[in-house]
Amino acid sequence: MPVLSRWFIKAGFLALGTALLLELLQLRPAGMLTQLPDSAVHLAAIHLLTVGWLLQLIIGVAFWMFPRHPTSPPRGDVRYGWWAFGLLNTGLVLRLLGEPWRLGFSGPAWPLLAAGLLQLAGVASALALLWPRIRGTGS
């Protein structure tokens, strides 16, 4: 398994673990951490599950297993993959911090805007890496 795939898959599992902890946080006793809105915790958990876990697991496995190019480098330009990894995870962390800050403590909107743009750029970078490898074998 290539190094990039391992990083994506392990980051995905970390996101899954964090999402489960956040779900657990929603079961906290009444009166504990009252300023932390449940809606922000729930949204963060959902996005950790869908973007942090599923998307990263899929990118990691796709980079590893999709048909390779007949020419070098066989799995495409790995720099797109590292950019995708960095942008997606930075965006996720920014969202994880920015959403409770915004909803619970009247924080600024810019971390959320930046989180959205970073994740979108990460997705675009992953697409640049994977799109050319979606093709009929031998073509």
Next chain:
Amino acid sequence: MPKISVWLLRLSLIALLTGGALGAWLLGAEPWASAWLPRLRAVHVDLMLFGWLMPFVLGTAFWILPRHATGEGRGPVRLASGATWLIGAGVVIAPLGALVGSGPVANGGLACTILGGGLFLRLLWPRVKAFGREG
């Protein structure tokens, strides 16, 4: 990779980019109160679940699951093509219906997705088996 998987995977990546762009915009526009917000959220969720995740998984499964030892290796191609068209139609129609606030159009799109997904389950179920075995 068979053509049907190529189409499903490309469709799913387009939906991922479109749904992701909409999600990023929604995230940045949180303070913006508008009647459109619930509709745009519905489109985002629809694109990410039924546009991105489902076709990607089905396309990969159609490509990679063990093939039948006899007949068409991946099952009837015409059935798979029909299912792909239904999913493609659903991915376009359901979000459009949600966007314009038309329940019947959104439900029609969802029905296409469900029917297409159901046909794929019918195709893939017998292929979940040990390599080299039938049934």
